[in-house]
Amino acid sequence: MYAVRYREDLWGAAYCHEVRTDERGSVRGRMEYLDLLSPNPPTADQLPGTAFRDRRDGQRWQSWCSGLEKTPGVKRIAIDVPAPAHDQPVPERLPFGGARDLQHLAGWNFDF
Numbered sequence: 269m270y271a272v273r274y275r276e277d278l279w280g281a282a283y284c285h286e287v288r289t290d291e292r293g294s295v296r297g298r299m300e301y302l303d304l305l306s307p308n309p310p311t312a313d314q315l316p317g318t319a320f321r322d323r324r325d326g327q328r329w330q331s332w333c334s335g336l337e338k339t340p341g342v343k344r345i346a347i348d349v350p351a352p353a354h355d356q357p358v359p360e361r362l363p364f365g366g367a368r369d370l371q372h373l374a375g376w377n378f379d380f
Contacts, residue, residue: 274371
């Protein structure tokens with residue numbers, strides 16, 4: 269689980285389903301937003317019972333992100349946390365990007 273700063277006064281969280289090294293040697297995590305918004309960085313105690321947050325159109329969203337360990341505003345807050353249940357399958361196509369994308373793409377999933 270990672271805390272993600274969306275803007276100076278708003279934080280959220282993202283779940284890392286798995287980590288892989290791609291063919292170019294980049295380490296990427298398969299990320300999905302959690303339904304959590306807070307004025308402060310979330311902590312591991314806030315995560316149990318938190319569901320995934322789908323896009324505004326109700327579709328499930330995930331992305332492969334690199335740079336999770338070195339991007340300002342993105343920090344790991346928990347490990348070995350079971351994934352929340354989701355009634356939709358994993359999307360067929362997942363985009364690739366950087367951890368910084370988690371910050372600006374949150375607008376696809378949250379109204380703030």
